[in-house]
Amino acid sequence: MSKPxxxxxxxxxxxxxxxxxxxxxxxxxxxxxxxxxxxxxxxxSVFVGLEWFRQxxxxxxxxxxxxxxxxxxxxxxxxxxxxxxALALAMPSKGWKSSxxxxxxxxxxxxxxxxxxxxxxxxxxxxxxLGGHTLSALGVAYNYTASPxxxxxxxxxxxxxxxxxxxxLLGFAGLRSIPDAYYQAAxxxxxxxxxxxxxxxxPKMRGVLTIAVLLRFMDSFMIYxxxxxxxGGGPGNSTxxxxxxxxxxxxxxxxxxxxAAFSLIYFLIILLFCFVLYSWMQSAGSxxxxxxxxxx
Amino acid sequence: MARIEFQGVGHxxxxxxxxxxxxxxxxxxxxxxxxxxxxxxGPSGCxxxxxxxxxxxxLSPSHGQVLFDGKAMNHILPRDxxxxxxxxxxxxxxxxxxxxNLAFPLRNRKVGEKEVRHRVHEIAEMLGMTGxxxxxxxxxPADAKQKISLGRGLVRKDVGAxxxxxxxxxxxxxxxxxxxHQLKQIHQQLRLTLIYVTHDQTEALTFADEVVVMTDGxxxxxxxxxxxxARPGHTFVGYFIGSPGMNFFPITLAVDDAVEISGxxxxxxAATMAALRAANGKLCxxxxxxxxxxxxxxxxxxxxxxxxxxxYLGVCTxxxxxxxxxxxxxxxxxxxxxxxxxxxxxxxxxxxxxxxNDERILL
Amino acid sequence: MNGANxxxxxxxxxxxxxxxxxxxxxxxxxSLKTNEEITSVFSLWPRALTWSNYHTIFTDPSWYSxxxxxxxxxxxxxxxxxxxxxxxxxxxxxxxxxxxKHMFFWLLTNRMTPPAVFLLPFFQLYSTVGLMDTxxxxxxxxxxxxxxxxxxxxxxxxxxxxxxxxxxxxxDGFSFPHFFIRIFLPLIKAGVGVTAFFCFMFSWVELLLxxxxxxxxxxxxxAIMTRTVSASGMDWGTLAAAGVLTLLPGMLVIWFVxxxxxxxxxxxxx
Numbered sequence: 001m002s003k004p005x006x007x008x009x010x011x012x013x014x015x016x017x018x019x020x021x022x023x024x025x026x027x028x029x030x031x032x033x034x035x036x037x038x039x040x041x042x043x044x045s046v047f048v049g050l051e052w053f054r055q056x057x058x059x060x061x062x063x064x065x066x067x068x069x070x071x072x073x074x075x076x077x078x079x080x081x082x083x084x085x086a087l088a089l090a091m092p093s094k095g096w097k098s099s100x101x102x103x104x105x106x107x108x109x110x111x112x113x114x115x116x117x118x119x120x121x122x123x124x125x126x127x128x129x130l131g132g133h134t135l136s137a138l139g140v141a142y143n144y145t146a147s148p149x150x151x152x153x154x155x156x157x158x159x160x161x162x163x164x165x166x167x168x169l170l171g172f173a174g175l176r177s178i179p180d181a182y183y184q185a186a187x188x189x190x191x192x193x194x195x196x197x198x199x200x201x202x203p204k205m206r207g208v209l210t211i212a213v214l215l216r217f218m219d220s221f222m223i224y225x226x227x228x229x230x231x232g233g234g235p236g237n238s239t240x241x242x243x244x245x246x247x248x249x250x251x252x253x254x255x256x257x258x259x260a261a262f263s264l265i266y267f268l269i270i271l272l273f274c275f276v277l278y279s280w281m282q283s284a285g286s287x288x289x290x291x292x293x294x295x296x
Numbered sequence: 297m298a299r300i301e302f303q304g305v306g307h308x309x310x311x312x313x314x315x316x317x318x319x320x321x322x323x324x325x326x327x328x329x330x331x332x333x334x335x336x337x338g339p340s341g342c343x344x345x346x347x348x349x350x351x352x353x354x355l356s357p358s359h360g361q362v363l364f365d366g367k368a369m370n371h372i373l374p375r376d377x378x379x380x381x382x383x384x385x386x387x388x389x390x391x392x393x394x395x396x397n398l399a400f401p402l403r404n405r406k407v408g409e410k411e412v413r414h415r416v417h418e419i420a421e422m423l424g425m426t427g428x429x430x431x432x433x434x435x436x437p438a439d440a441k442q443k444i445s446l447g448r449g450l451v452r453k454d455v456g457a458x459x460x461x462x463x464x465x466x467x468x469x470x471x472x473x474x475x476x477h478q479l480k481q482i483h484q485q486l487r488l489t490l491i492y493v494t495h496d497q498t499e500a501l502t503f504a505d506e507v508v509v510m511t512d513g514x515x516x517x518x519x520x521x522x523x524x525x526a527r528p529g530h531t532f533v534g535y536f537i538g539s540p541g542m543n544f545f546p547i548t549l550a551v552d553d554a555v556e557i558s559g560x561x562x563x564x565x566a567a568t569m570a571a572l573r574a575a576n577g578k579l580c581x582x583x584x585x586x587x588x589x590x591x592x593x594x595x596x597x598x599x600x601x602x603x604x605x606x607x608y609l610g611v612c613t614x615x616x617x618x619x620x621x622x623x624x625x626x627x628x629x630x631x632x633x634x635x636x637x638x639x640x641x642x643x644x645x646x647x648x649x650x651x652x653n654d655e656r657i658l659l
Numbered sequence: 660m661n662g663a664n665x666x667x668x669x670x671x672x673x674x675x676x677x678x679x680x681x682x683x684x685x686x687x688x689x690s691l692k693t694n695e696e697i698t699s700v701f702s703l704w705p706r707a708l709t710w711s712n713y714h715t716i717f718t719d720p721s722w723y724s725x726x727x728x729x730x731x732x733x734x735x736x737x738x739x740x741x742x743x744x745x746x747x748x749x750x751x752x753x754x755x756x757x758x759x760k761h762m763f764f765w766l767l768t769n770r771m772t773p774p775a776v777f778l779l780p781f782f783q784l785y786s787t788v789g790l791m792d793t794x795x796x797x798x799x800x801x802x803x804x805x806x807x808x809x810x811x812x813x814x815x816x817x818x819x820x821x822x823x824x825x826x827x828x829x830x831d832g833f834s835f836p837h838f839f840i841r842i843f844l845p846l847i848k849a850g851v852g853v854t855a856f857f858c859f860m861f862s863w864v865e866l867l868l869x870x871x872x873x874x875x876x877x878x879x880x881x882a883i884m885t886r887t888v889s890a891s892g893m894d895w896g897t898l899a900a901a902g903v904l905t906l907l908p909g910m911l912v913i914w915f916v917x918x919x920x921x922x923x924x925x926x927x928x929x
Contacts, residue, residue: 003752003753003754004754004755005754005755006755007756007757008756009750009753009759010750010756010757011746012746012747012750012754013746013747013750013751015742015746015747016744016746016747016766016806016810017747017762019739019806020802023769023799023802023803024769024772024777024803026784027781027784028780030779030783030784031777031779031780034779086671087671087672087675090668091672099917099918101672101676102913102917103910103917104676104680105675105676107679107683107906107909107910107913108679109864109909110860110863110864110906110912110913111864111902111906111909112729112863112864112865112881113864113866114866114881114885115881115884115905118898118899118902119685119686119902122682122685122686122895122898122899122902123681123682123686127698128689128697128895129685130682130703131682131685133701161678161679161682165679218771222774222775224773224867225866225867225881229885242773243773243775246773246775246776247775247778247867250778250779256779259779263773263775263776264776266775266776267771267772267773267776270771270773271768271771274767274771275764278764
């Protein structure tokens with residue numbers, strides 16, 4: 001389907017443009033403004049150029065938070081993508097069992113994020129929680145408020161519980177779009193289970209998996225509410241990731257200038273990664289879309 | 297090589313089929329001779345894909361026995377039968393090169409690399425794809441992809457039959473004849489049994505030595521293209537084959553031994569008359585447009601028709617009209633100049649077929 | 660796609676379903692106990708089953724208003740996002756124009772903004788226009804990430820409809836609004852459903868912006884729950900009950916769109 005060139009299409013885009021500009025450009029301009037000012041009082045501010053950026057880059061606490069964030073996001077991807085794909089393969093493709101599995105699996109996705117934190121708080125505490133209590137009964141010294149390792153494990157497990165269904169749902173949709181003929185041809189060609197996965201299912205799921213990796217990386221990089229509710233960033237600052245660090249600086253300490261500078265750097269990191277991934281997705285996609293393959 | 301036999305093979309999706317309509321494929325006996333080129337022709341939903349999948353083993357029939365060279369095959373997996381199947385749209389392993397695609401079935405069966413290379417090159421040459429072996433399969437045009445699909449079937453030495461499920465559906469029209477030609481060449485070279493499913497009669501009639509016409513889950517006739525054209529055994533064959541299909545006129549026998557079409561008398565030969573009288577059921581006269589001829593007014597075996605459209609088609613002239621309200625088409629020589637209006641058309645000719653309950657009456 | 664490995668797959672699925680349900684079951688369990696029982700005895704089901712926690716929530720306005728507020732701004736956001744995204748998606752799917760690819764990517768980048776970055780600017784912006792502590796403010800602010808997603812998904816669905824339908828309607832003399840509402844929209848109803856589902860989902864679950872932009876009148880249920888956490892004496896029972904109640908709208912929504920979810924994921928932009 002070749003699309004005609006028509007600049008009047010901008011009329012269709014205008015409402016969206018206006019909305020998002022209001023929600024995004026205005027605040028962004030504010031942030032940029034703050035990032036180059038020293039705000040001494042509500043009425044007095046001094047232009048300081050790139051001072052805040054330099055300070056932010058030197059901030060060792062920021063470096064720690066960034067490192068924690070990167071490790072967290074990597075762990076998230078390493079755990080959730082394979083697990084989600086495995087789930088997608090395990091789900092029945094049709095019938096009432098399929099609907100039931102979809103509904104149950106989707107539930108964690110629709111829980112307000114603070115409630116997710118609450119659920120895991122109630123579950124993980126040694127005094128009132130099933131998880132915490134069972135572990136103590138088994139002799140494991142588990143306390144996420146005291147031990148950084150336990151706090152990390154809890155937060156990771158919570159994130160897996162919360163977001164793996166998204167990967168699974170995307171993977172499931174990708175699998176459903178594979179026509180039966182591929183599996184039939186594989187049967188005739190004598191391909192085993194692993195070969196079917198490697199040469200048919202995985203390549204056909206490439207689109208959905210890229211989206212899954214993109215979404216999971218972005219969202220895990222921005223995570224705030226869930227760990228905040230469970231551990232509050234602690235013990236100490238062992239589970240303080242970037243968003244929390246930023247919020248602390250901006251709202252807690254009211255250091256608007258440095259906070260704004262950091263915000264911009266934060267935003268740019270995500271943007272860069274996503275631009276790279278998006279471009280790769282586009283170019284990889286166009287390679288395999290050259291002929292019409294889908295059946296009528 | 298494979299001689300495939302069906303003994304009472306049928307398939308129903310429900311557990312206890314009661315009537316014919318419960319069957320996707322009605323139980324049948326059939327032999328597919330070794331090295332034959334067959335076309336399975338029929339409209340959508342007639343059961344031809346079901347039949348094909350039973351042969352390839354992708355579907356296990358609910359009734360009957362499938363035999364390959366005398367061996368019972370019902371529970372043998374597709375990979376262990378010596379068949380290959382080409383589907384409606386190209387089925388390829390996108391991440392692999394053309395070479396690896398062709399090599400795949402061999403490597404799955406643990407064939408040595410030297411042998412693999414040898415076979416792949418052999419088949420690539422047969423298909424005219426030797427120069428493209430190192431290219432990625434995903435980026436090729438549809439007809440090349442179908443050739444690769446076909447190649448995957450040919451590459452196995454033990455393949456005895458190749459099954460095609462409407463394989464030219466996504467191919468551009470001007471490339472279709474090229475692929476069909478190549479298929480015929482391969483057939484002559486390798487003498488494999490080829491079974492080709494299609495709903496396109498031109499494809500079926502040009503490709504196959506023997507055409508099997510199906511409708512509603514059963515085979516209505518099988519034979520060479522000329523037999524199907526000139527001597528259809530069933531009204532469906534008459535209707536489906538030929539473009540346009542056969543003209544049909546329900547006939548009644550008048551009290552005084554005459555044949556009538558919508559009240560108009562029609563003269564038929566004595567032998568025909570005897571057969572019609574002996575027949576018990578719904579009677580019908582069929583004649584192909586190619587054999588309907590213009591006649592003198594009142595000529596024997598002719599009736600008055602109202603011709604409403606005259607189309608000059610180059611090779612012939614197509615007349616469209618009605619006889620006593622029943623539609624009729626005639627193809628006459630393009631040299632004859634005809635205008636719309638009332639003309640006499642001869643319907644009773646040597647090529648005319650009479651049907652009783654949709655089955656041909658043998659005279 | 661069947662065969663010998665159905666059992667391990669079924670077992671894996673069952674294990675994961677159990678993993679999903681256990682923390683939820685625990686929360687339900689906790690919600691039906693009194694605080695005394697929660698902190699003193701460890702029990703797999705309530706020894707003294709009580710509905711008092713739910714009772715508190717249904718009768719105390721400072722609790723149930725949270726639900727009403729949340730549902731209101733989520734509904735507003737879904738409607739606004741759809742209204743604005745539908746024409747935009749149509750423009751992207753049917754035409755090429757100056758800056759179209761860049762515009763599309765820019766839209767997506769808004770989905771990628773950490774809400775924390777915009778916390779303070781939003782606070783100031785909405786205070787300035789006098790929309791602080793209104794449902795409208797939260798609905799509008801959530802459009803930041805929902806509109807790009809809506810455009811993304813809807814464009815995917817719309818591209819699946821051949822433009823010949825547009826042309827036919829134009830030739831038949833239909834006005835554009837008539838064509839769009841009466842002919843086009845019904846064709847993409849699955850897409851609209853899926854988009855509404857995602858708008859609902861991401862707006863319903865978001866807390867940071869919702870809490871920042873509200874104080875009393877439009878306070879979402881999430882903010883009220885976190886208030887409980889910092890209050891003296893953990894009111895675990897009521898907290899758990901509040902949590903259970905937040906599951907319900909989500910479950911209802913999934914149930915209604917269950918048939919479209921997989922289809923929607925597949926057809927939109929994948």
